[in-house]
Amino acid sequence: GGTPRRLGGVARPDGGGVQTPRDGERAGWYRGGPRPGELGAAVILGHVDSKTGPGVFYRLRELRPGDEILVRRADGSMAVFTVDRLEQHRKTRFPTDDVYFPTPEPTLRLVTCGGAFDREAGSYADNLVVFATLDVIRS
Numbered sequence: 181g182g183t184p185r186r187l188g189g190v191a192r193p194d195g196g197g198v199q200t201p202r203d204g205e206r207a208g209w210y211r212g213g214p215r216p217g218e219l220g221a222a223v224i225l226g227h228v229d230s231k232t233g234p235g236v237f238y239r240l241r242e243l244r245p246g247d248e249i250l251v252r253r254a255d256g257s258m259a260v261f262t263v264d265r266l267e268q269h270r271k272t273r274f275p276t277d278d279v280y281f282p283t284p285e286p287t288l289r290l291v292t293c294g295g296a297f298d299r300e301a302g303s304y305a306d307n308l309v310v311f312a313t314l315d316v317i318r319s
Contacts, residue, residue: 279309
């Protein structure tokens with residue numbers, strides 16, 4: 181539920197990582213992959229929180245298998261995905277292939293930070309990844 185959030189494109193910087201949107205209230209679609217609802221794994225990244233409060237993916241950890249995720253597409257249609265599973269991984273062991281590798285059907289990956297906050301590093305130790313599969317695209 182809640183208010184729909186606008187997406188911005190995010191790109192892999194030269195270092196190979198993926199940039200998250202600067203604005204904690206926005207999620208960003210990884211523009212190197214398919215758009216949500218297209219064949220393959222569409223990836224959307226967002227912050228769990230910031231110094232000013234909860235981020236766009238603050239409640240992502242509350243999703244459960246079977247929950248719906250609605251993504252409004254640029255053409256105004258709505259891609260409806262069903263959550264398959266949630267996984268939490270150390271950032272040093274991020275499941276790159278599982279998140280970005282092409283899939284034979286339209287899928288969605290939502291990525292945010294999770295786990296313990298490392299004050300010295302100024303970041304979370306883990307990433308939370310939600311895996312979902314497309315059900316339908318509504319006009």
